[in-house]
Amino acid sequence: MVKIKDVADAAGVSTATVSRVLADKPHVRPEVKKRVMEVVESLGYRPNRVAQNLRSNSSKIIALIISDIENPFFQRVSRAVDDAAHELGYSVLLYNTDENPEKEKICLNFLRDENVAGVILSPTRQAINNLADTSFLDMPMVIIDRHVSDLDVDNVVIDNVKSAHTITSHLIEHGYKRIAGIFGIGSTTGRERREGFVRALKDHDIKPIPDLIKYTNAREEDGFNTAMKMFQTQERPDAIFTSNSLLAAGVLLAIRENTMTIPGDIAFASFDDTTWGKLLDPALTVIEQPTYEIGRTAAEMLIKRIQDPKRSNREVVLNTKLIIRQSCGCLED
Amino acid sequence: MVKIKDVADAAGVSTATVSRVLADKPHVRPEVKKRVMEVVESLGYRPNRVAQNLRSNSSKIIALIISDIENPFFQRVSRAVDDAAHELGYSVLLYNTDENPEKEKICLNFLRDENVAGVILSPTRQAINNLADTSFLDMPMVIIDRHVSDLDVDNVVIDNVKSAHTITSHLIEHGYKRIAGIFGIGSTTGRERREGFVRALKDHDIKPIPDLIKYTNAREEDGFNTAMKMFQTQERPDAIFTSNSLLAAGVLLAIRENTMTIPGDIAFASFDDTTWGKLLDPALTVIEQPTYEIGRTAAEMLIKRIQDPKRSNREVVLNTKLIIRQSCGCLED
């Protein structure tokens, strides 16, 4: 393995000079610079990042911690973060925590030990508290998707309450009365969407039916199980709303299992637009989130903050869009 | 930040001893060990991984390089690699290359510079050549999904030729004659699946129709465009087979765009089982790959190899499964 000393010797300069050339620092004569570059090239020298990191106590790596790699939302976000980071000269590590606070903590510790430059995170509610206790906030951090307050971090989110209110109102205004809602239990996101949902019912003088409003883990099988249980009661809903696309898939499976038709037997709407949501018959009515922009914005904010740690932190709220398709029965009007 | 010297001083020992205790090395008196551990605990000391890595020239990080994070195949693999690696005390970095050989190379270089312990990779055909040229093979490496020969690496794959042959034969045996096939162009996988496809046609004395056998990039929009073009010709197929789930989604979109019905107007079958493939009506007939096992096996092999670099390399071939649902029209018999 060729090291900086080898380059220095071959170029007849000191290691300091080689280091300067590579870091593009001033005060190096052009001819020396050229000579060094040539040697670097011919020897195929590549700086040892580990040594650089140790010495300068800084790296060009940021981490993205997501709670579920199978959630299309995070896939899009991940792609955006990747794009933005690479443009700005950073690499990104992707971590999957399965919405498990324990894993989240391990992960954060690991990242600190590895001295990453910063972190983008969508924490569980529990983790939000951990964040304050431990010294994780020494790392530059931006939190996405989940809402935090009183924490010294940047934040990029959407207006969950409003978005849920919008899509629920849409359902109500088209005649549905017994509307079920299934929400993720681990995140502030689920809470907020539930709030918008319930508020929409109340605003239209509909009394929420507790048996039809459920918290659950936000995965496919949880959606399936929850819906199956609902369908077995007397209180069958005439419409159902899910808080993300994984829950949606589970509920749709349950609807099929019960050989019900959409929107005839039951109307359907959900958060998150996906490829397959358009493919289904009927296609799904959804709230589309600006996933790519969320990722891009988060990455850019993080890197700005890395470069200027005392920059005041800010919250960015991005807009969502209601996409009306056939699953809510509204296009039949 | 508390460092090893602080622990040593507080415990009244040398840094060497602390290091020994933490690495669980022999030749330390139990009482000393206990005292050191207590100090570590009370000071909240965490070793600096960067320094460890630099000094010992080894890390506990492996990387998984995938070509498309939106491909459910890689999501499952990723989860499996994660699970297995953590069980064995390793962390995993996830990299997305978008099937771009350039990105792949940058990534591999980056990983070498960062001194990761090993890499799991599904390379493009082009990258397989790069691998030999450059010294990437100094890193322990296992290649998944794609076939490599003559390279000093471990390999875990499925039998693509046979699997494609099986599902194509199934289509043929149920009366379809004008069967189209769409395959990924960037990978050996696409080539092999095409080979199985064509061989099945020939084995059943069906003459392949060149206009209906296409290579393309393996993404949704490519599947859509390719199918749209096929549907505009005189030579409309009576069945269509796609080489992965992204292409499948694109083709299905095209089928809908042309208001054709499945399997009435056209039968459909694909590689890769997905959640939404079951959700569709009709549900999709597919070849299911043992994705989780692929990931797990790869991670375990890699770590074995890291721990014993001169271990002879091996190829593991895992079995696939044909899942017959309604989209191929075969259940109507």
Place this chain on the structure above:
DNA sequence: GTGAAAGCGCTAACAG
């Protein structure tokens, strides 16, 4: 069984 000391490969004062 334990400590002293020599680096891992690099960067950043400080001289000159």
Place this chain on the structure above:
DNA sequence: CTGTTAGCGCTTTCAC
């Protein structure tokens, strides 16, 4: 403008 030097925090001989 360039070289010398002193570490970054840790592991690992080599003595004792």
